[in-house]
Amino acid sequence: MFFDTFILLANTTAEAGFLQKLNNPDGLNLGDIIATVTMFLLLMLLLKKFAWGPLMGVMDQRAEMIATEIEAAEKSRLESQSLLEEQRNLLKEARNDAQAIVENAREQGESQREEIVIAARNEVARLKEEAALEIASEKEKAVAAVREEFVSLSVLAASKVLGKELSEEDNRALIEETIAKAGDAQ
Amino acid sequence: MDHENPLWTIFGITFNLSNVMMVFITCVIVFLIAILATRNLNVKPTGMQNFFEWIMDFVKGIIKSNMDWKTGGRFHVLGITLILFLFVSNVLGLPFAVVWKGELWWKSPTADPMITMTLAVMVITLTQYYGLKAKGAKGYGKDYLQPLGFLLPLNIVGEVASTMTLGLRLYGNIYAGEILIGLLAGLATSGVLGFIGAIVPSIAWMGFSIFVGGIQSFIFVMLTMVYMSNKVRTD
Numbered sequence: 005m006f007f008d009t010f011i012l013l014a015n016t017t018a019e020a021g022f023l024q025k026l027n028n029p030d031g032l033n034l035g036d037i038i039a040t041v042t043m044f045l046l047l048m049l050l051l052k053k054f055a056w057g058p059l060m061g062v063m064d065q066r067a068e069m070i071a072t073e074i075e076a077a078e079k080s081r082l083e084s085q086s087l088l089e090e091q092r093n094l095l096k097e098a099r100n101d102a103q104a105i106v107e108n109a110r111e112q113g114e115s116q117r118e119e120i121v122i123a124a125r126n127e128v129a130r131l132k133e134e135a136a137l138e139i140a141s142e143k144e145k146a147v148a149a150v151r152e153e154f155v156s157l158s159v160l161a162a163s164k165v166l167g168k169e170l171s172e173e174d175n176r177a178l179i180e181e182t183i184a185k186a187g188d189a190q
Numbered sequence: 191m192d193h194e195n196p197l198w199t200i201f202g203i204t205f206n207l208s209n210v211m212m213v214f215i216t217c218v219i220v221f222l223i224a225i226l227a228t229r230n231l232n233v234k235p236t237g238m239q240n241f242f243e244w245i246m247d248f249v250k251g252i253i254k255s256n257m258d259w260k261t262g263g264r265f266h267v268l269g270i271t272l273i274l275f276l277f278v279s280n281v282l283g284l285p286f287a288v289v290w291k292g293e294l295w296w297k298s299p300t301a302d303p304m305i306t307m308t309l310a311v312m313v314i315t316l317t318q319y320y321g322l323k324a325k326g327a328k329g330y331g332k333d334y335l336q337p338l339g340f341l342l343p344l345n346i347v348g349e350v351a352s353t354m355t356l357g358l359r360l361y362g363n364i365y366a367g368e369i370l371i372g373l374l375a376g377l378a379t380s381g382v383l384g385f386i387g388a389i390v391p392s393i394a395w396m397g398f399s400i401f402v403g404g405i406q407s408f409i410f411v412m413l414t415m416v417y418m419s420n421k422v423r424t425d
Contacts, residue, residue: 034204041312050221054224055227055228055242059243
């Protein structure tokens with residue numbers, strides 16, 4: 005019946021009463037066309053206003069959010085990478101520093117040891133020398149004292165010999181006594 | 191199978207009230223789906239919003255496969271409305287057909303050639319309009335002389351043919367589906383044996399009809415965008 009209508013239309017377009025033919029109850033209903041188009045367009049407008057518009061907005065918002073998130077992630081990744089690099093450098097530096105400090109300390113210790121040994125050696129030498137000197141001076145002093153004693157004794161003995169006229173025996177006794185005295189004194 | 195249509199004439203214009211009612215119901219259902227789907231919009235989608243976004247992306251994919259999104263973006267709403275409207279229309283007639291006083295009231299609106307042809311003519315008219323807008327009268331007219339001048343009549347026939355095929359393909363598919371469902375229903379009501387015999391094919395055909403309804407709505411939108419891109423393309 006639909007094709008019939010088309011054929012009918014083709015034959016009767018020029019005729020009068022076109023609308024009546026178009027509204028042939030057996031075929032084309034103009035009212036349906038109007039109603040369908042109207043309702044479809046209305047539906048489209050409503051969908052656009054109530055569904056498509058807001059949803060598109062949300063989807064755009066999401067796309068934007070994703071884009072910014074990706075950007076932020078990229079940024080933070082770069083940042084963390086640079087931080088990591090920095091930390092690594094710092095660590096390396098610290099390790100180098102530590103090594104240098106240890107090396108330094110060892111060197112210092114070595115040199116100090118050397119110094120101490122040398123100082124000790126010098127001290128010992130000095131002490132030895134001092135002791136030798138002291139011994140020598142003591143010895144000299146002792147010798148001088150003995151000599152002095154001896155001289156004074158000799159003088160005493162002589163004065164005693166000279167001051168008193170004594171017999172040979174007395175003389176002898178005197179000398180011996182003096183010598184004994186001297187020996188006591190010694 | 192031949193039911194009368196509830197006709198109503200006012201001011202010399204005849205309405206098929208069944209068609210008007212079914213188109214209206216379809217519109218209401220589509221609108222309700224859309225409203226329900228977009229009631230609580232979140233940047234992180236849930237439930238129905240996912241479904242509607244899937245439809246949007248699906249139509250977007252159809253458009254993108256035919257043209258640049260920059261030129262095709264404005265047809266997005268048209269595509270979404272068409273695909274939802276057609277799918278709901280196609281499956282609306284599946285569960286039952288209501289005949290009242292010998293007049294068929296409840297059916298798929300797309301099982302009526304008036305409605306499918308109306309949609310097809312509307313779509314083709316829109317393609318002509320956007321073609322004219324995009325290329326200007328000269329470029330638009332030139333397209334009819336492509337690839338060679340003497341093909342002008344063929345090109346004009348082609349426009350008419352694409353309108354016809356667009357509308358009649360949809361009509362044929364859905365109408366055939368409804369007829370078969372009607373036959374199976376008739377078989378089921380013929381007796382106990384008929385009922386038993388009709389169960390399996392009925393269910394199978396119903397499932398297949400849903401599939402056909404989806405495919406046909408997809409094809410309609412796809413062809414709409416193909417025709418549109420043919421008219422709008424400027425390369």
